[in-house]
Amino acid sequence: MWETLAQAVINGLLIGGIYALVSIGVTLIFGVVKIVNFAQGEFVMLGMYISFFLATQFGIDPLVSLVVSMPVLFVAGVLIQHFLIRRVLGPNDMPQIFLTFALSLLLLNLSLMLFSANYRTVHTSYSDEAWHIGGLYIPVAKLIAFAVAMALSGLLWVFLHTTDLGRAMRAASQNRDVAMLMGINPNRVFAVAFGTALALAGAAGSLLMPFYSAYPFVGQVFVLMAFVAVVMGTLGNVMGALVASLMMGIAESLGIQFVGADSGLIVVFALLLLTLAFRPSGLGARRSR
């Protein structure tokens, strides 16, 4: 019984790390640029395809291809922010919603056209490996993905708290107008935030590739979880999104283990409703308010 429980928690924690990378991206964009990026899942998908093609064409390990997928998506993010998002930033939310939604549809259908709906997997030496400790097992590919996801989240935290640009991003996220009065260039900050968020999505894609199949709709599986985590962890709060993602991974795993294999999402959404009932602004909200 305890073994089963421990195993369920391990499983949940490991997949929660991937949810975290996606949701941190969403929450970062929401916090800084104040828009909801509905296309975040599609960028995870692009990250997966980048790793897939690098692996099959050039024999590059998906984890190594992180150094390609992250910069590529960072640049894509900066360009999208500069040429698309910037034009619709204004008092009205609707154009932004439609823009990112259209971006999602466009990427989805483009990839259907270019890559077809086939499932693509990459075999690595560690794809089917697992470490066995006592009665428990830890899949190597997922452990690596989790570790890298946590390391990237940590790096982001350090970046946000110790560099000028990071502080500027946090300032813009707390109060955009005051930040601008203090001489912060919002366009630059927004571009970096959007680029960083997409780079994280690309990282999630590359990390997923050793153990999950790439297909055009794959992003939608992860983006649903990301949105729940973003709401639960307080909109715009990076640490909140991280904690909420891990919690949701564990909740889903426990739900499947102890409630029923088709009840993972039920438990996740129950957790969300409970959180919102007691902490309406989410887990990451400051109490003093």
Add this chain to the structure above:
Amino acid sequence: MTGDRKPSAINNAAPTKASRTKLNRRKFLVGTGGMLAAGAFGAVPLRGWAADPINIGALYPSTGSMAQIGVGCVAAAKLAVDMVNEAGGIKSLGGAKLNLIVSDVQSDATVTRTETDRLILGNKLSAIHGCYASALTLIASEVCERARVPIITGSSSDQLNKGRSYTFTPFARASQFAKAQLQMAKLVSEQAKVAVIFENTAFGTSTSNGLKELAPGEGVEIVMFEPYSAGFTDASPLINKVKASGANTLFSLSYLNDLILIVRTVKQVGLNIAINGGSGGFVMPDFYKNVGKAAEGLQGVAHWNHDVNDDAQKVNAEFKKRTGEFAFEYAGGLVAQTFMLADALERAASADPKKVREALSTLDVSSGYAAMAPGGKVKFGPDGKNVYGRPVGVQWQNADLASIFPKEDARAPLMKT
């Protein structure tokens, strides 16, 4: 549009002159057997009617989540039509060629309904085949029933045989799959303890219920019975449960993506368990490509396999030439179905869907491409079920699917894992 409606003036105002002549002409054409051409075009000259192509509708999901399989189905449908046409078409109709009209149902229930309607209303169809996924076929067959166009399908849901007279299912039913799977579990161990996991869709639910009902009769103990939501991100919790159940055989009723995750996770856990992947995604060439060596020795059931007989081997070779893959069950079954339709058209000597239905209901073949199925014979009962239909047990051996069960259909011995 149906062409055989008798003009009646009882509840109508007197017909106008134009419509009266039209009805008269239609009645005349019914008498001469050319009513199909007439229904659509009214004034088509009679001499052209005999060799008019016969429209066969094909409903498959060539986009969306099932696209990959749907595209393969369409390739098979085209191959089958080419084969019939190259052999001289439908001789009783003056060598009329089959004309395949493909419609994409986009892996979506709503789209399936509208596309089936659109296909029937927009074309003079003699018959339809489709849609791969049982959930979609159930909807299409409902529409066909109302429109009185026969539909022939490889989908396995037993619900397709309830209350329908225009639906024909020449291959094994889900309940039969279940029985075959249970018997295969006993090939592995006399003390069969089975864990059943299934996706919560029409396909998964109907197949798993069949398993549950039949297990006691086959002397198989089911130690775990669990639905899951298709398209999960992580199979570990589910496999964790399987491990805890103490089963020695795992039945996984899933489409491709989930199954890949499940098999990989079983290997990671180091769980020593015989896996029977059932049908669906498991018996697709892509499964092996995605899972690789870990797939060796895994078992499944299919309604068709490319080694059932020489005709099937021929179809397989041709399909391989065209697509690069071996003919998967649905593709091969679809070729057989097209030949069943051709046989019915031949005997009906008419492209009228109702007559085609009549001819299908009296179909009785035991040789040729129409009979290339496990069991080797096709004859439909009153519920549209092939009375000889049975599934074939298969196993992945050396990157190919080999038939291993039952004895009469086995083409290779069971590989122990």
